[in-house]
Amino acid sequence: MTDASPAAFPDDSLEPTADDDVIQDPRLWRKDGWTARVMKNEDDDGWAVAMIKDGEPEPALVGPWTMGRDKKNPKPLDTSAFNTLVKTASEVLRRHEQQLHALLHKRVGLQTGDGDIDVTLDIVPDEYEPYAVLTALDTFGEQIAQVRVAPSFKLTKARAESWAEGGFGRIE
Known part of the structure; x- marks a missing residue:
């Protein structure tokens, strides 16, 4: 879908600091140990969102993101969307942990x-x-x-x- 490796985030804006624990921008939200970042999907004309747990080198979840009303820009992140993304990413991590434990x-x-x-x-x-x-x-x-x-x-x-x-x- 899109390159969501740490190199895909060239700036240090994903590194949490004590000064800015909460960020609520239209394309970047950080709260409660999670960061959601909306980015251009390089594989098509759409957008993607990456969910990264603080301290982790790779996203826990990368998925498609909804287009806005103008059909060019992404829909802005909001509280409801962020909470849903946190829940989904947490479930993905939990399933990975359960699978590893079973192995x-x-x-x-x-x-x-x-x-x-x-x-x-x-x-x-x-x-x-x-x-x-x-x-x-x-x-x-x-x-x-x-x-x-x-x-x-x-x-x-x-x-x-x-x-x-x-x-x-x-x-x-």
Whole structure:
């Protein structure tokens, strides 16, 4: 749609300062930790809006923006539009966080002779040395065992059962 990378904002007008926490211009709003910026959509004749959370290098949301009555300029930002954009951008960030959590954290429930056990796999995506931690928890959430495994380890019910039957030893 449009280039919304930090380079697309050559000025420093998006950097929050203590002096200007709130900006309410027709094409730039800043309030409550969010900045909305309306810009020309380079791919067509329309306009786009980017929503950037303070401190983040990339926009959380970039989408089309409505043309004004003159069909040349963008519709000015207003309180209602800004609030809707904040809500939508927040939901996008929340979905990304949920997706990342689902990728990095797995859980399998087991029934053993000693009771129910939860086996969890938590992947630590370290830039240089990623790893994962396999943990067995009893019914009360108390840790029974924990081992470090490769980040590529696939947690399945069969593997969790095998680990439990083997006395929760190291996994190669």
